[in-house]
Amino acid sequence: MEVELEYLIQNFQGFTSKMAKIILPLTSKQVKEAKPTLRAYKLYDGAGLILTVYPSGKKVWRLDYKDLNKKRKTYTIGDAQHISLSDARKKRDELKGILENHQSISKKDIMTFGQVFYEWFDKWKLLVVESTAKRALSSMKKDCFPVIENMDITKIKPKNIVAALSPIDERGSGETLEKTKSALKLTFDYAVARGICDMNPVLAVTASAFTAHETKHHRALDASKIYMLHDFFMSNRNSIIVRKCTEFTLRTMCRINESVCATWDEIDGNTWTIPAERMKERRPHIVHLTKQSMSIIEEMKKFKSSKYIFQNDHLNHHIHKDTPNTAINRYGIDSTVHGLRSLASTVLNGTCLFDKDLVEMCLSHKDKDAVRAAYNRALYLEQRKEILIFWSDFIDMCDTEENNIKTLEKFKLIQLNDD
Known part of the structure; x- marks a missing residue:
């Protein structure tokens, strides 16, 4: 009887040990409501995706993975303030796909446009009214990010800027196009000043690249x-x-x-x-x-x-x-x-x-x-x-x-x- 009881206890402990390894996916509510503590801590979403919450309140998405040499490494996806849970998962799946093809995902000194944009945006938004910052971010995410967000910022050329702004041009939103182009220019100005890249490709993109739109002024009452x-x-x-x-x-x-x-x-x-x-x-x-x-x-x-x-x-x-x-x-x-x-x-x-x-x-x-x-x-x-x-x-x-x-x-x- 004692032997049988000891066997059951050992098996139960093994079962609970396995249970502890099961990771339940995070919810958007959990990400939003994660509060800072005196020390940084991690929340796990599964398949290597981790949310690190720092004492400052900053939340960062990272991917925990093994490189081609089977060494444990971490890839920083980005700030959770700007990258949603669903977008972080898409990026995780994209990176794991690269790894499965036996390719390296190490960024080394490479910075994507998206990374530099958010670095600039977090400083710029403090200088403008909230509505202006929200409009700039919304337009960038909707129209430009699908084209250039994950590109190496040093490889972006004027033709890529035109492609990123083309959806706005096609909608006939002249004012939005100018404001979004201005945000792109300021981002690259920041990158040049920081030594991240050597030139600002937006400067070579003139109005002739887009449809001529009539400027709409606010109607004044007679x-x-x-x-x-x-x-x-x-x-x-x-x-x-x-x-x-x-x-x-x-x-x-x-x-x-x-x-x-x-x-x-x-x-x-x-x-x-x-x-x-x-x-x-x-x-x-x-x-x-x-x-x-x-x-x-x-x-x-x-x-x-x-x-x-x-x-x-x-x-x-x-x-x-x-x-x-x-x-x-x-x-x-x-x-x-x-x-x-x-x-x-x-x-x-x-x-x-x-x-x-x-x-x-x-x-x-x-x-x-x-x-x-x-x-x-x-x-x-x-x-x-x-x-x-x-x-x-x-x-x-x-x-x-x-x-x-x-x-x-x-x-x-x-x-x-x-x-």
Whole structure:
């Protein structure tokens, strides 16, 4: 009986030892929720794929394998922030296929375009607004990566850049093409500066390589149609929050991204300070809130249930930046919310009452003179206040079609409608 019991124990221990070697595949949720600890640790997905989680919070995919000499080695696939679980598995399978063909996968000093891009991108994204970084990354992954992501960056030629940008060209997205090409150029500029490669192939790719696309500008509302905005603000066809957000954007002359994301803690009395990370030019922007703008703020307090001033229907986040555009277009107003900034610029410069540089500062446009821009950053708040007060009062003067025309005539702006 004792011999039989000892036999069963030994077999059970052998069974559990084998069981311990079984690796359950990871889930995307596990990868996302893996928390850093005091020491780096590993999560195993199977077939050699490993996720290493560092104390800093960085997560890196690696492949554990045996080389042609049967020596244990590790191949770094890349940062899990940019490479999904499914993509890491595809890369693992690709590498194992190379190994099965008795070929080496050692990278030595070779760096792929994808590796260099993410190295550059992680630094560049800190200098631009989040939406700009997201668009650049999305376009790169969708259109360029299928062509050049895994290429040795030193072997990429102008023809490869053209091939990577061709899908965008074929869609007729001229603006996206230019921005993606710019991201490619900056990546190679970074690589050249770091000594990773000797030339920037993007510099040899001229506009003649692509279809000529007409540049699309944000539609500006005709000055004689300002009264239509009043009709929209007073209508009941859209939620009051969407209408008030649109009006707030118009009166403050800010970008729609800045308005929809406005939070209560950014308001101090009748001053709205937009933090640098939300500004296109990456510097804080101070806006005087006129009595009309303050009235909007007071009305929004009725709905206050989150940190955002202009909340969505669930009152737990801000409204989407495209919602005001959709609303005014459905109302029959031929403009974009961003185009209302062009309207403000046209009217204010047309009156000749204000210095054009001050108008540009109200619009938070970047001063081409870097020295002057640094000096003027926090200056002229009183003058900008006068401009915003005039602009809000001007909007109120155009409350009907008849008053709209009279106001244009009063400030000798009627010629704005002769284009």
